[in-house]
Amino acid sequence: MTTATARRTPADKHDERRRALADSALRTLGELGYARASLREIANNSEFSHGVVHYYFQDKLDLIVYCVRQYKATCVHRYDGVVAEASTPVGLVEAFADKLVETIVDEAPMHRLWYDLRSQSMFEESLREAVLQIDQTLEDMIWRVISTYAGLAGKEPAMTPHVAYGLLDGLFQQALLGHLCRREGVLDDLRAQVVELMPVLLAP
Amino acid sequence: MTTATARRTPADKHDERRRALADSALRTLGELGYARASLREIANNSEFSHGVVHYYFQDKLDLIVYCVRQYKATCVHRYDGVVAEASTPVGLVEAFADKLVETIVDEAPMHRLWYDLRSQSMFEESLREAVLQIDQTLEDMIWRVISTYAGLAGKEPAMTPHVAYGLLDGLFQQALLGHLCRREGVLDDLRAQVVELMPVLLAP
DNA sequence: GAGTTCTCTGGACAACCGTCAAGATTTTCC
DNA sequence: GGAAAATCTTGACGGTTGTCCAGAGAACTC
Numbered sequence: 001m002t003t004a005t006a007r008r009t010p011a012d013k014h015d016e017r018r019r020a021l022a023d024s025a026l027r028t029l030g031e032l033g034y035a036r037a038s039l040r041e042i043a044n045n046s047e048f049s050h051g052v053v054h055y056y057f058q059d060k061l062d063l064i065v066y067c068v069r070q071y072k073a074t075c076v077h078r079y080d081g082v083v084a085e086a087s088t089p090v091g092l093v094e095a096f097a098d099k100l101v102e103t104i105v106d107e108a109p110m111h112r113l114w115y116d117l118r119s120q121s122m123f124e125e126s127l128r129e130a131v132l133q134i135d136q137t138l139e140d141m142i143w144r145v146i147s148t149y150a151g152l153a154g155k156e157p158a159m160t161p162h163v164a165y166g167l168l169d170g171l172f173q174q175a176l177l178g179h180l181c182r183r184e185g186v187l188d189d190l191r192a193q194v195v196e197l198m199p200v201l202l203a204p
Numbered sequence: 205m206t207t208a209t210a211r212r213t214p215a216d217k218h219d220e221r222r223r224a225l226a227d228s229a230l231r232t233l234g235e236l237g238y239a240r241a242s243l244r245e246i247a248n249n250s251e252f253s254h255g256v257v258h259y260y261f262q263d264k265l266d267l268i269v270y271c272v273r274q275y276k277a278t279c280v281h282r283y284d285g286v287v288a289e290a291s292t293p294v295g296l297v298e299a300f301a302d303k304l305v306e307t308i309v310d311e312a313p314m315h316r317l318w319y320d321l322r323s324q325s326m327f328e329e330s331l332r333e334a335v336l337q338i339d340q341t342l343e344d345m346i347w348r349v350i351s352t353y354a355g356l357a358g359k360e361p362a363m364t365p366h367v368a369y370g371l372l373d374g375l376f377q378q379a380l381l382g383h384l385c386r387r388e389g390v391l392d393d394l395r396a397q398v399v400e401l402m403p404v405l406l407a408p
Numbered sequence: 409g410a411g412t413t414c415t416c417t418g419g420a421c422a423a424c425c426g427t428c429a430a431g432a433t434t435t436t437c438c
Numbered sequence: 439g440g441a442a443a444a445t446c447t448t449g450a451c452g453g454t455t456g457t458c459c460a461g462a463g464a465a466c467t468c
Contacts, residue, residue, distance in 0.1 A: 017445090033327040035239030038425060049447050054427065112326035119323040122316035122384050123237040132385065163375065163397050170374020171367065180326050181336065193367050200404055221415090242455060253417050255458085264456065 018056050021048060022067045029067060030109030034116050039063075065130045068117055071110060072134045078103065079145050089153040096145055097194040100172060101187045104179050111176055139165040150202055158203040167197065222260050225252060226271045233271060234313030238320045243267075269334045272321055275314060276338045282307065283349050293357040300349055301398040304376060305391045308383050315380055343369040354406055362407040371401065 024046030029037045039060055043050035057063040082099050086092035104111070118135070121127035143161040150157045157164065171193050178186035228250030233241045243264055247254035261267040286303050290296035307315070322339070325331035347365040354361045361368065375397050382390035 014444095031327075033324065035324075036327070039427090040425080050426095051428085051448070052446055055445070060426065112323065115326065116323045118381065119316065119320045120237065120239075122319065122381060123240070128385055131381075135381075159400075162378070162393075163401075166374040166378040166397075167371045167401075168374070170370040170372070170377070173374070173377075174366070174370040177322065177326060177335075177339075181332055189366075193370075196363075197367075197371075218414095243457090244455080254456095255418065256416055258457065259415070 014056070018066065019070065021046065021053070021056055022063070022070045024048070025063060025067050026071055026110070026113070029064070030113045033113065034064065034120050061126060064117070065127070068114075068130055068134060071114070072137055075110070076137050076141055079141060083144055083148045086148065086152060089149055092145070092149050092152055093195055093198045096149075096198070097191040100175075100194060101191050104172075104176055104187060104190070108176060108180060111172075112180065115173060115176070138169075142168055146198075146201055149198060153202060155202040155204075157201060159201055164201055167201075168194070171197070218260075222270065223274065225250065225257070225260055226267070226274050228252070229267060229271050230275055230314070230317070233268070234317045237317065238268065238324050265330060268321070269331065272318075272334055272338060275318070276341055279314070280341050280345055283345060287348055287352045290352065290356060293353055296349070296353050296356055297399055297402045300353075300402070301395040304379075304398060305395050308376075308380055308391065308394070312380060312384060315376075316384065319377060319380070342373075346372055350402075350405055353402060357403075357406060359406040359408075361405060363405055368405055371405075372398070375401070 025037075025042045028042045028045045031037075032041065039053050040050045042063075043053060053060075053063060057066065079096065079099055082092065082095045086095060114134075117127060118131050121131040139161050142165045146157055146161075146164050159167075171190060175186050175190035175193075178189075229241075229246045232246045232249045235241075236245065243257050244254045246267075247257060257264075257267060261270065283300065283303055286296065286299045290299060318338075321331060322335050325335040343365050346369045350361055350365075350368050363371075375394060379390050379394035382393075
């Protein structure tokens with residue numbers, strides 16, 4: 001009770017603990033993937049013991065889904081700055097492409113985890129609700145970029161948000177795999193690809 | 205030795221056995237995914253016992269990689285007919301879009317397995333070589349469609365094979381997930397999306 | 409048809425998994 | 439400060455996994 005930050009209720013503390021545990025789990029999940037990250041390994045890479053997981057989460061799937069949702073929350077506003085600070089169409093596109101590249105460099109483990117989970121949801125029905133929600137959020141995020149870009153260019157988007165997201169996601173996924181394989185030039189390629197693709201997404 | 209087909213060497217028979225085992229394994233893998241398909245489950249869904257796997261394959265990963273390569277071989281010529289029979293640009297595009305939809309309907313388990321394995325290769329380095337090879341083969345397959353399409357239309361492709369494949373793969377993956385979630389209209393959407401996208405892939 | 413090689417079975421193994429619960433430890437509250 | 443509630447540790451459990459192996463069975467050679 002010595003600091004001003006100690007004014008939290010027990011429920012808040014409980015949530016805070018869940019977040020901390022999920023944070024540790026995300027690191028391990030990003031390193032090992034969904035299948036090979038055991039609860040013991042997750043706990044080992046954290047300050048907790050392996051039994052505490054079932055105090056804060058019902059089971060492994062509950063933990064995973066919570067982790068994924070938490071990751072979504074930190075991820076969804078990554079391009080807000082790009083949108084806010086852009087003043088020209090070309091400037092927006094280049095800042096966006098740079099940010100995509102930066103994302104791959106800085107957060108490759110998190111994103112391979114995301115693709116892992118999305119693939120798992122094709123088999124595991126209980127993952128689908130969370131995955132579809134996150135996918136929708138990412139689509140919205142991309143759409144904020146594209147509609148802003150269209151506004152700056154004085155044109156209309158030529159595609160639905162869903163299609164635009166699907167196209168960009170395809171390129172991003174390809175670049176992520178290439179980056180993890182330490183292929184030369186994939187990041188520059190991605191930047192160039194995005195700069196070239198974005199005008200195509202607008203109606204002439 | 206009563207039939208004409210019995211003229212195989214022991215080595216051939218060994219390979220044939222490997223193929224049969226891999227065939228069974230592919231079915232189970234398509235149903236359960238890479239992580240949850242155990243060797244026992246794979247053997248149970250086949251005519252073999254679980255011990256025989258290590259007679260024909262070094263370990264689980266060896267089996268998986270062999271399966272993936274075998275799947276590639278059956279998959280890589282799926283669109284050859286479309287390319288061969290097309291006589292007009294629009295006809296090619298529509299036949300191609302139809303075939304993509306048919307692929308999702310008929311072979312959803314195989315394709316979710318493919319995306320599962322590609323995601324796993326982001327974590328497991330030993331999978332990458334096979335995955336990159338297959339990805340390249342699929343890219344070549346797509347490129348045969350697109351370059352034929354460009355020829356029929358009397359234009360030039362506006363993108364590299366890599367980019368074109370990335371874009372289409374993004375849409376395909378999205379549609380596959382939607383199909384597995386039993387979303388209404390995803391297949392019709394995919395068809396329309398492809399028909400709309402293909403002209404964009406050509407230079408004006 | 410005996411002997412050799414190939415093929416396959418089924419059980420055993422050590423390791424690991426998710427889950428749980430009993431009890432130790434800490435925190436909270438009066 | 440002591441009771442009550444919360445948080446956490448530790449060890450155990452039943453089950454599953456990949457792998458290995460001794461030996462049964464089949465196929466082939468001479």
